[in-house]
Amino acid sequence: MGTRGTGRGRRLGLTRQKVIAAAVTVIERDGLDAFSLRRLADELDVETMSLYNHVPNKEALLDGVAELLLAGIDLSAGGTGSWQDRVRANANAFRAAAKRHPRAFQLVLTRPPHAASALETIRCALSGLSGVPLPPSELVHALRTYVAFVIGTIMRELGSAITVGVMDPDQVRHRVEEITATGDPLLAAVAPHLAVSDHDAEFRYGLETLIAGLATRTGLPYDGGVMDGGGVADSGGSL
Known part of the structure; x- marks a missing residue:
């Protein structure tokens, strides 16, 4: 799996921003339950340990994903x-x-x-x-x-x-x-x-x-926005 000192990620121009953006791609494709640093490393074609040059752990990476989407x-x-x-x-x-x-x-x-x-x-x-x-x-x-x-x-x-x-x-x-x-x-x-x-x-x-x-x-006037529906019912399942 390599060691922390591997330079492959650096040679590929890997950055924290690229790691987080790739994580969004993997999560959208595979789902949160299936997400792992190993799977992310495969997506980026680097060794898993290369990711630790940019994020300290998986939890910090998921925080980064949330921050990116929020921003x-x-x-x-x-x-x-x-x-x-x-x-x-x-x-x-x-x-x-x-x-x-x-x-x-x-x-x-x-x-x-x-x-x-x-x-x-x-x-x-x-x-x-x-x-x-x-x-x-x-x-x-x-x-x-x-x-x-x-x-x-x-x-x-x-x-x-x-x-x-x-x-x-x-x-x-x-x-x-x-x-x-x-x-x-x-x-x-x-x-x-x-x-x-x-x-x-x-x-x-x-x-x-x-x-x-x-x-x-x-005590302010309400401008009467539209409250009823229209559109096609999407299941989302029942209540």
Whole structure:
């Protein structure tokens, strides 16, 4: 396997940035569970020990992947318009980045943030709420509620996309029958909707509910964003 002093990685121009970028590629292709430093070394055509010239261990490498993806989120659109438009823009930018890297982005959602990029993301979210008349303590509550919704909804969407995939009509019909067969009238009434998930519509609905609630709480007018769905239902599995 070689020793720490091997120069092959240096001869190939290997850098920390290249190692982390390659890790994103491997994770997206093979999944997080299958990821290893040995597999990454094979991707880069170097000996495994060469990687330790750039990252101290696997955990530090995964932190680097999270930092890279977080820093790559384009939050520029969240700096213009009304506070409601800014909140929407930031949330949609975060979700768009997650959908571009559905496997690797789980690291952003699940690992404690340490990098400057994490603070910049928080600053942008706070900037989106500027103009909302809340004291700092309640502003942090609003921020954390917003973050919890965005992260939780995206984790559910990414998890279902990876583990379940799109259900065909027969699967949906079978799921509706299963729900209806419980005999519970509350479940039966919503069975056709509970059996599928329209991730676009659900993200929109949840985000607009948060914005409308915050507007009501602070006595600000709500601009009436779109809360209903449209689009094609993607399984994501049922609830």
